[in-house]
């Protein structure tokens with residue numbers, strides 16, 4: 001392998017068309033050369049959520065332009081300077097994923113480049129691996145990953161690169177989905193996370209006692225649909241009592257909901273970290289942009305003596321930089337495991 005590698009990342013699993021170029025040095029220092037994200041949020045907002053076929057159509061329209069911009073911004077003169085393509089293969093919306101995957105495969109075939117399919121959630125985990133973060137892997141592993149996004153709430157035990165075990169996940173709605181649904185109940189629009197956290201910062205988190213589903217369960221699974229329903233009933237009761245749902249009431253509901261939602265993931269993450277005697281806790285996924293979650297988890301980690309890592313804000317929501325980094329580590333692993341030939345032209349790569 002050459003001393004440094006340029007990796008092209010491609011991400012189209014949901015409503016962001018994203019292409020990035022990173023440089024990975026021989027010492028595994030990751031430098032971001034470009035990180036282009038074209039968001040479709042406005043398009044889907046009027047439907048209150050992402051419409052898969054619309055998302056796919058937008059990806060198909062935009063991916064070429066986003067790719068060219070990512071190459072241009074990275075100053076890699078052409079695709080000839082790329083050493084590896086990493087593309088999200090799932091989980092995500094089928095029609096949306098297929099656009100990125102087909103684009104990546106065509107590029108790989110045309111330029112005789114190796115291609116790696118990346119798990120989207122593993123991608124989120126690797127959003128923590130940028131050079132600026134100066135991760136010390138000796139202090140990191142084993143770690144508990146708390147991955148919180150619009151589609152997933154997952155706890156996994158990671159003892160080293162390419163060694164991960166899922167220890168808990170949501171049984172129904174994901175935490176991000178709950179933020180989105182509560183925002184809809186409060187008529188705050190889509191996506192719900194950023195707007196709920198803005199309202200919550202003005203509200204009283206103890207105003208309305210809301211349930212913390214499964215907080216004391218013996219396993220590490222989660223459930224968020226009951227919390228969303230509790231907000232629905234709270235709103236119904238307030239309306240029956242003729243309470244006006246004004247900005248103050250909205251802020252208090254948002255704060256109470258956010259407090260309940262974050263309490264559960266934090267308590268279970270710390271419990272898992274103690275059980276598995278890890279050195280650190282690593283947060284990732286779109287909901288990791290939530291300041292209250294970051295602060296509360298950081299202070300819980302300090303109290304329990306675990307190192308805490310979370311991604312830079314701009315890499316919390318979907319992007320292709322994280323996919324490129326995860327692809328790089330996967331590539332290194334496969335190469336050392338002598339599976340290089342299998343991925344040189346992975347014609348079978350699918351979602």
Ligand code: KG4
Nearest residue numbers: 149150151176193194286287289290317318
């Ligand atoms: O990781 P992501 O970009 O896409 C998926 O893989 O699902 O996560 C999107 C989710 C959405 O549900 C959005 O509402 C949530 O992340 N989110 C937030 C915040 N920013 C985005 N949730 C809470 N607080 C935020 N500040």
Ligand code: ZN
Nearest residue numbers: 149286317318
């Ligand atoms: Zn995501």
